Amino acid sequence: MxxxxxxxxxxxxxxxxxxxxxxxxxxxxxxxxxxxxxxxxxxxxxxxxxxxxxxxxxxxxxxxxLADLETDRVIVRRAAEQEHVAEPGGWHRTVLTPVVPGVNFEWIRTTLPPHCDAGVFPAYAPGSHEFVVVESGVLHLGVGETEYVLDAGDSLYFPADEPHSYANHGEEACVYHVAALIMRSREKRGSPVSRAPRC
Structure with missing residues (x-):
């Protein structure tokens, strides 16, 4: 670690x-x-x-x-050490995964409150991937020009090298997980490129 x-x-x-x-x-x-x-x-x-x-x-x-800073091959991130990001309107993200040198992978649990549109997010570099699994509620996931509606238990994969969006148009909170393999960071992680979050 x-x-x-x-x-x-x-x-x-x-x-x-x-x-x-x-x-x-x-x-x-x-x-x-x-x-x-x-x-x-x-x-x-x-x-x-x-x-x-x-x-x-x-x-x-x-x-x-990170050269010479890694001291152990096994890295534990306790629940108390997880990074929590609270956005306006009740949109909440928790970064579940430990930081691993040279491995650009993140697993994030997100809660979108009812009627919350998180906006459109910029693309990662070619070769990046995202997997999304909905835990509860209904998620409207846009990839490029296409929108996909995912119910609880549904999952989706997309190459993360184009703009994408997340929105909850329902009456209950939507909880979903994103597992992302990132080739390099995009310009503003968590910052929409075409519109601000509307929650």
Whole structure:
């Protein structure tokens, strides 16, 4: 696993070597200043996507950023360590997977409240994949120009190299899981490209 303090020291050294302030790196990486600061202090273990964006901001590969930081082949992420992202309107995401150096994979559990449209999200690089499984409710999943309606228990795979969208038009919350294999980070993880979330 990655020692958060060792990762924080490495990130601080790499940023300082390049003469970058926290705000400058935050701007190029698309990561908040508070998140970067918490990572450098060893208080937060970032997701693979966040690490990939930081590496891009430092003009490094992810493997180069994490070189010599991995101490164990087995990585446990306790429930208390999972990253929770609360969006306006009650849209909530939990990143379930540990951060694994060199493996751009995430498993995310999302809850969309009734009548919540999360917007259209940008594509990953070619070679990226997403698998979606609906736990409860009804999910309207757009891939390119086509919309798919998924009920509880339904699953769907799509190449994640084109814009896609998630919406719940029903009267009850929709809970679904996304397993994503990411070739590189998209510009703004969690930020719609064509419209803002409407919840």
């Amino acid at each position: 990655i020692d958060p303090e060792a990762l924080g020291r490495r990130l601080h050294e790499l940023r300082a070597d390049r003469g970058l302030s926290l705000s400058a790196l935050a701007g190029t990486a698309g990561v908040s200043v508070s998140m970067l600061s918490a990572i450098e202090r060893g208080e937060k273990t970032p997701t693979v996507v966040v690490l990939s964006r930081i590496a891009d901001g430092l003009r490094l590969s992810l493997s180069r950023l």
